[in-house]
Amino acid sequence: MNLSVNSETGHLQGVIVHTPGREVSLVNPELKDQLLFDDIIFENDARREHLGMLNVFNTAMPGDGQIHEIRDLFLECLQSEEARGFLVEQLVKQLGDKNIHIIEKELLALEPHQLLQFVIEGSTAAIDGFTMLPTPNLLFTRDLAAVVGNSILLSRPAKKARLREALLMETLVKFHPLFSPFRDNIIHIGRQESIEGGDVLVASDKVVLIGMSERTSFSGLMKATEGLLANGVEHVLAVDIPKQRSSMHLDTIFTFADEEECIAFPPAITERQDNVVALSTRGGAIVTESVPSLHEALEHYLDRHMTFIKCGGAERTNQFREQWTDGANVFALAPGIIVGYERNTNTFRELKNHGYRLMNQSEFIEEFKNEPFDPADKKIAIKFLGHELCRGRGGARCMTMPIARAK
Numbered sequence: 001m002n003l004s005v006n007s008e009t010g011h012l013q014g015v016i017v018h019t020p021g022r023e024v025s026l027v028n029p030e031l032k033d034q035l036l037f038d039d040i041i042f043e044n045d046a047r048r049e050h051l052g053m054l055n056v057f058n059t060a061m062p063g064d065g066q067i068h069e070i071r072d073l074f075l076e077c078l079q080s081e082e083a084r085g086f087l088v089e090q091l092v093k094q095l096g097d098k099n100i101h102i103i104e105k106e107l108l109a110l111e112p113h114q115l116l117q118f119v120i121e122g123s124t125a126a127i128d129g130f131t132m133l134p135t136p137n138l139l140f141t142r143d144l145a146a147v148v149g150n151s152i153l154l155s156r157p158a159k160k161a162r163l164r165e166a167l168l169m170e171t172l173v174k175f176h177p178l179f180s181p182f183r184d185n186i187i188h189i190g191r192q193e194s195i196e197g198g199d200v201l202v203a204s205d206k207v208v209l210i211g212m213s214e215r216t217s218f219s220g221l222m223k224a225t226e227g228l229l230a231n232g233v234e235h236v237l238a239v240d241i242p243k244q245r246s247s248m249h250l251d252t253i254f255t256f257a258d259e260e261e262c263i264a265f266p267p268a269i270t271e272r273q274d275n276v277v278a279l280s281t282r283g284g285a286i287v288t289e290s291v292p293s294l295h296e297a298l299e300h301y302l303d304r305h306m307t308f309i310k311c312g313g314a315e316r317t318n319q320f321r322e323q324w325t326d327g328a329n330v331f332a333l334a335p336g337i338i339v340g341y342e343r344n345t346n347t348f349r350e351l352k353n354h355g356y357r358l359m360n361q362s363e364f365i366e367e368f369k370n371e372p373f374d375p376a377d378k379k380i381a382i383k384f385l386g387h388e389l390c391r392g393r394g395g396a397r398c399m400t401m402p403i404a405r406a407k
């Protein structure tokens with residue numbers, strides 16, 4: 001399988017996910033804000049919901065499609081002594097404030113599964129008396145890196161709570177054979193800068209959107225842009241968005257449903273003006289051009305008509321309510337085949353008005369389980385349950401990191 005991602009909607013062939021585990025049960029009310037959760041969540045139900053989403057993926061992906069659990073990849077990768085050495089060395093460097101160097105030797109002596117447990121859950125019985133905070137946001141694999149064309153952009157999180165996840169991802173990209181096709185095209189961001197995968201949207205093989213959010217710094221944007229422009233992208237559209245928790249990444253207010261259709265949260269996207277700057281290279285230098293709106297920018301640079309579907313429908317209250325529960329954060333399994341949280345009923349009604357057939361997860365699986373799914377000429381919006389998952393403040397797009405999509 002050719003690992004590359006040239007759009008947000010090409011038929012999904014390979015994706016990395018993380019079904020939540022014990023780390024989410026370690027979030028308590030006192031820690032939740034620091035750990036970027038809006039509530040404590042119930043692990044069993046969160047797992048059930050997540051596995052429900054994956055069942056839909058399985059039905060919609062081609063026969064040779066691959067869903068990788070990131071935990072399995074980490075475990076495979078940490079069989080290598082070199083990978084373990086890198087991870088521990090970086091842990092000690094990055095988390096110097098925790099005096100972790102005291103247990104460096106013990107960490108190096110751990111079995112791969114113990115080391116992984118220590119990194120994800122913050123402790124392991126094999127090392128007595130040393131604890132760190134868990135990494136409950138690992139379930140949002142989207143934010144760890146972004147595959148763009150044949151390159152991979154490694155995230156540098158703005159929030160401390162997510163640094164360890166990014167380090168695990170970096171270890172994976174450096175040492176796991178799955179990522180060897182990308183190894184000559186890794187885009188790194190400096191330590192002082194930040195960018196998170198939720199801000200990176202691959203509109204086409206030539207055009208990438210980057211949100212300037214509370215998580216992506218100006219220098220992070222510029223560094224990523226340099227890397228992308230050097231790797232075949234022709235235009236990066238920098239989209240300025242409100243710097244606040246509810247819209248922490250561009251994908252919380254804007255996602256693609258189809259080549260020509262997207263879902264947008266009106267107050268922060270369609271009702272804003274002069275919030276887009278296009279960055280391109282000319283004569284070896286980066287040149288900028290301001291564009292009046294995202295709508296105009298997309299139609300101009302993608303050279304196609306775009307329809308913006310309203311998250312939450314026409315009413316203000318519903319727009320805000322459903323943006324909060326990730327109504328604008330849908331994930332495309334193929335052009336026009338999308339999944340999103342069932343609770344965003346007004347957004348689904350709006351999709352129906354735009355010609356999408358609405359199905360719940362079991363209807364979809366039942367109808368398509370017996371044959372390889374052919375997305376051609378179909379528009380389907382699939383609803384799945386995510387009452388626990390959405391308390392972590394992320395939806396279907398946040399929980400997926402595509403590594404291969406059909407062109």
Ligand SMILES: NC(=[NH2+])NCCC[C@H](N)C(=O)O
Pocket residue numbers: 035036037137140142143162197198199248249251252392393394395397398
């Ligand atoms: N791509 C996304 N929108 N990811 C959502 C991440 C949510 C996570 N709790 C955080 O605050 O970091």
